[in-house]
Amino acid sequence: MKRNERIVLDSLEINRALSRVAHEVTERNQGLSDLAFVGIRTGGVHLAHRLAGRLKKIEGVVLPVGALDITLYRDDLYKKREQPTVRKTEIGFDITGKKVILVDDVLFTGRTIRAAMDELIDFGRPREIQLAVLIDRGHRELPIRAHYVGKSLPTAADEKVKVFLSEEGEEDRVVITNDAEN
């Protein structure tokens, strides 16, 4: 196996990007009332918590954070050889009437976000859904655009973008790999 791996964002750059996103969130949503974060498992949940933490520092408000597992809403379930593992969706608050900021680590085809929105709407009727991502790597297959982007990263379709976070016991970093395994 030949593997090319290069780091495109290090820990410092990730922090900077998140801080910028946090500020953009405060600018866009005056007063932060009725705002809530919902992270998409797994990376998005950690990022949602980090953003909520930053807003607490900046504005002194504690915003609710939920976790969404979109497995049951995927559109590629029966195209895979193995059934993906289902994890829990945990949204401990009522989303009806709220402005929900969906958080994911990487925005790619947009299919995950489509599934996440479908699932979210089964939980209630949010006033608005916004989207925050750490990386936008392009190659959209659906008409979906993020409101907040940590970093736009031009990639080739066969490359993989992986986000490693300290919550998972890794050093914070974003890498692009070009697996030559096949």
Next chain:
Amino acid sequence: MNLLIRNGRLIDPAHHRDEVTDLLIENGKISRIGKSLKPDGPKSETQIIDGTNQWVLPGFVDLHVHLREPGFEYKETIKTGTEAAAAGGFTSICCMPNTNPVNDNQSVTWMIREKARQEGRVHVYPIGAITKGSKGEELSEIGELVEAGCVAITDDGKPVMNSAVMRRAMEYALAFDLPVIDHCEDEHLMEDGVMNEGFVSMELGLKGIPAAAEEVMVARNLILAEMTGCRLHLAHISTAGSVRLIREAKGRGVRVTAETCPHYFSLTEEAVRGYNTDAKMNPPLRTLQDRDAVRQGLKDGTLDVIATDHAPHAEEEKNREFDRAPFGIVGLETALPLTLMLVAEGVLSVEEAVAKLTILPARVMRLNKGHLGIGADADLCLVDPEATWTVDPRRFRSKSKNTPFTGWKMKGLVAMTIVDGRGVYSTEEIQAI
């Protein structure tokens, strides 16, 4: 047409003969045995068969065959059943009365014999029912059955549950010195069991038939035989306890003979796993200890006879829920190689194995069959003892294919079967008439 079989290994347990020699058949009888025989008449009238490296055996005698005709011709007919017998080396078979109608009167016996005469490949000896309709209540006209040609009586497929009826049947049979055969099974202990009761039945969740269901009836029958003096023959013995009871009774001089079947010395209840309906028979396949006791019973002579309990069933009957599939397997075309496995494993000598397929069953029914004496009917088979083959039920002559031995590698092949001096089966087909 006369036949001269040259240079075969002639094994005739009845006359303690086991030697490489020639055998001449004239007019359907065995006329001479000896080295380098020459036919008497003109050469063209005698066909010569090279028996080199082959065994020349008395034709096998099967005491326990279900020919299914009349009534269940979709499973087997007298024609197909006797063809299967011929392919298995059997030249005389006794057929069970659980047909429809039951063979409990002369007309059914006559019909079977007439059909067998016309269409049968081998000799067929009907066995009559002990009770009318095999219902276990009133005795059938046993005297008339004997007169019509029945060689024994049984309600096989079912036991005679009522001990008083069995006692009377045994007494009545004394008048004809007729063997009484019982299918030993206590119906109350069996309940609606479908396989041996034990660990495997527990694991599969199938209702069990305890060994005691057989043994209780074996014991009863032995006691009644001792009391009446009747000749008792016990069908398809399957348990260690039965073997022990029979051994003990024989030791006391009770007139009893007993048979077991190839599946009881070849298989155990483990064969049922996967709900294999081709391993469903009655009595059921038992444990390893039972299998070993059956082998020991064969070895020490407690079990005299190897019979097949050939029980054909149609594919759609077997291919269903285990509980709802009928009991029984076909056996005529696999009996010899399974018996030879006992020889290979040192359980039986060749002579003992052949005796249990020939002279010993013939003696139970007082048939002048199963031996190669001078003047005897020329019923015999040629066996290639080294030939190996794989069981493929699609190649069976029997109409039914319900065997648990599919795919087994067998050693020992019936090469030719001869009845009354005529070839009725041959692997090379040229001989078939």
Next chain:
Amino acid sequence: MTLKIKDLISIKDLDRDELRLILDTAESFKEVGARDIKKVPTLRGKTVVNLFFEPSTRTRTSFELAAKRLSADLVNISADSSMVKGETLLDTARNLEAMQADLIVVRHPCAGAPALLAQKMTSAVINAGDGAHEHPTQALLDLFTIRARKKTLEGLTVVIVGDILHSRVARSAIHALKMVGSSVRVVGPPTMIPREIMNWGVEVFYQYDEALKGADVIMTLRLQLERQGRSLFPTIREYSNLYGLTARRLSMAKDDVLVMHPGPINRGIEIAPDVADGLSSAILSQTTNGVAVRMAVLYLLSGVAKHEPVDPQRTPH
């Protein structure tokens, strides 16, 4: 990880990791059941057939809810429907296959019937109870319920009481509990306990009080009332006296003992009403958890790559 099996016929088809996968997946599905909109689109376009040759409202409904909450299309076929009446099981199977059913849930009075279907069909077959053989989803929901309350499945002492001989629930539970490392005691009249059951590594008791000492979980089995007088037990009254779970008996077990029952309950026979409704009882949780566990099983089996039907002819040598 994923299941390696096409069908779920027996608990013994699973290994320990697969069993845990099903329980863990069920945790996620339990959350779906707690939502206002108890439905996810996961099995949209899949067809599930409930093929019930034996009446059972409880299990059938549980599977039905599970399938519907996963957005599958579901049809119920019962033994008296003209679809299966007078037809052999294999003909029914061929017809269902022709209708392109993806998952078949089978309840059948004959042990081995689901195995036969599984052998002949490319669809995934789930055993919803076959004769006295197995009822694997019941065992899975029992384990799920025990784990939720006890936080572990290892090292527990579980007492199963009643007609073990005829119980598919007991068989599946015993296999599952042994697999996860709990110890199992069975108790009942000797006529209802198979003589070889010790070979499964379970302890046999005939006295209920004795069996209950130190018990973490009591699994009561439903008494089949029609067996009365058929030599397994003399009267319901005597059975209830000897093997009914009363408050007095309950006090013999550990303080935090969990009482379970697969339902439907014969109140006052195998279990006293105050025990069935008491604090120790997990009977209603079992029902709730049953749906989640069955959702997990449907989900996990629906994704397994299709296999060719297995040749029924084995070659033993």
